[in-house]
Amino acid sequence: MTTGTIDIGLAPGDASRGAAAPQKPAGNHPAGALRTCDTTGLPVCLVAQQFIKLHAVVAVVFLLVGGIAAILLALTRWPAVHLLPAEWYYRILTLHGLNMLIFWILFFEVAILYFASTSLLNSRLASKGVAWAGFALMLVGALMVDVTILQGKADVLMTSYVPLRGDPLFYLGIILVAVGTLTGVFNFFATLWIAKRDRTYEGSMPLVTFGALAAGIIATVTLLHGAIVAIPTFLWSLDLMHQPDAAWYRLVWWGLGHQSQQVNVTAMVSVWYFLATITTGAKPLNQAVCRGAFVLYILFINLASAHHLLVDPGVNAGWKIWNTSYAMYLAVLASMIHGFTVPASVEVAMRKKGFTKGLFGWLAAAPWKNPGFSAFFLSLAIFGFIGGITGVTLGTEQINIIAHNTLRIPGHFHATVVGGTTLAFMGLTYYVVPLIFQREYRARAVARLQPYIFAAGIVLMSMGMSFAGSYGVPRRHWDIEFTGAQFSHGFDPGAHVMLGLLGLGGTLAFVGLLTFILLTVTAVFFGPSNKGRAMTAW
């Protein structure tokens, strides 16, 4: 870890270098559109690099918007503070959901797809024009959505369940984001195709690219669901169509809503493999197992979205059980496999370096001061132990009755999407900035601490939500004192303690998030350049 370069566990000329080794096939880059990374030796397509930067920067801006919304919400759900008025609580909740779950993550994911299909395959990006088109559509759509929400014309929450009705521009914005993302995903597929055609790599594509491909396929199916549900709703908001059926809307919307989270899971797992390799030199134990697990995601996760309808009318028990038992558990199996193979590969790599003491000596000796590693490993632990276990529990027919629409649900998905995906993406950013932007982080001691602050905050908040939900406290609810209601209901005092924990955890997580954004923005615009040399090791 003190070798002066990042640790990808390779000796010079290592036979396993594959595509990146000089004796391997040449890429398909036009003259002057390629540089070689001074740290990893990976080829970097300069066009792709430009779009990776663009998407990453915009992603972080939306993360900031979503983050400011998050702290306002946490301070409203904390009964002792109860910050926002009701109207603004729901407005900011709508803003938070869309900016965090959709905009931040989708922009970042397109950047990952562009990286995985160019640098890892030694290929150029298929089309600069298509990349611009996709980026512009996404950006215009996202701005349209945010402006419409802040104008108070779409207080419909992220799900916008019909017959709730928002301004047509809100739905149009979402359609543009979906089409723009699909355009980017198409550019990714096209890049895979030209890399194969031009034989820029030998044999099979790398595991990280394969994972990105799985994410791309799931994203396509997801975004098609989005189009099927958003287009009629948009036309209805213009009075050009009758109102979509409420149950139909929920069924198709969750094909978008839950599956998009599976895109995040798949992208996150690819990032785990990437960060495991780059921070400890880990190699997958068995490529067929890792790839097979990605295929399970593609096949089964869509059916598992049915668990959102477990207490709905309109779908019968047989349908609910079939889709949420065998189908969901086969997708769960895939996560159980990755949850083993990723840390196992780190263990093998660490033991090879001589850290063989005891059962967990390898783990104690892991590079915990490297924010790329700590973010990755904390993401793995939070996703698996908190996110995964709560998810499987909530997706059970009987348990869902006591959990549906309570705070247990956001307690679950903040552990998967925030403690899991967002934290993994933060870890990746600690490499994207030095390697793609070619700028070094300042205040490195703070950066080393940041993943721990963020992770601790999210874990506390997620626990607070889950336990408050167990007392019956609803999600998406402004006032659990029921001020002005005909019959007032009082929750167990324990629920209030848990909501306080939510507020404290949320505040801590916000501090971690703000630290991340400040560090990253400072590095991108004012960080010392590392052009022409390897990045400073973490």
Place this chain on the structure above:
Amino acid sequence: MSIYSPAQDWFKAPSGGERAWIGLALLWCVVLTLAMPYWHFKGKQNSTGESYAVEPMKFMERVDRFVQTNKVGEEMGTAVVEPSPGGDAYLQAQMWRWSPILKLRKGQTYRLHISSLDLQHGFSLQPVNMNFQVLPGYDHVLTVTPTEAGEYHIICNEYCGIGHHTMTGKIIVDE
């Protein structure tokens, strides 16, 4: 290396600890898969999703008829209604109230019809914490047998506009 193309012979069966883990995980998934239908028959609380298409206006008429026939009192302007034991009971969700107040008897089984006149709502019975989705156009039928006497509150846990947090109702269970 996950970032480079694998060696040509990458497609092989797992071995050792990895193989054992996949076996265990698969076995656990099979157990869970069987447990869910098993509990559906063995367990006493399930969501069968029994429902019928109904126009909101038609549903409102049925509720009105139900209230007129079975009304036993009034509380804060809301009718208190006692359905005949073993019969049908109706609960109407609208922005932002649940009506009527139902008076049930412990140990009796009712077919509770719930639907919405406007937006989607969430039927959340407290403090027992049982939650069901309520949709306009769908008569959601829950077969319920109260097991403990007392007063229960219904809150709404599906966002339904600015007054969402004031949407509450009541069920009374008598011995």
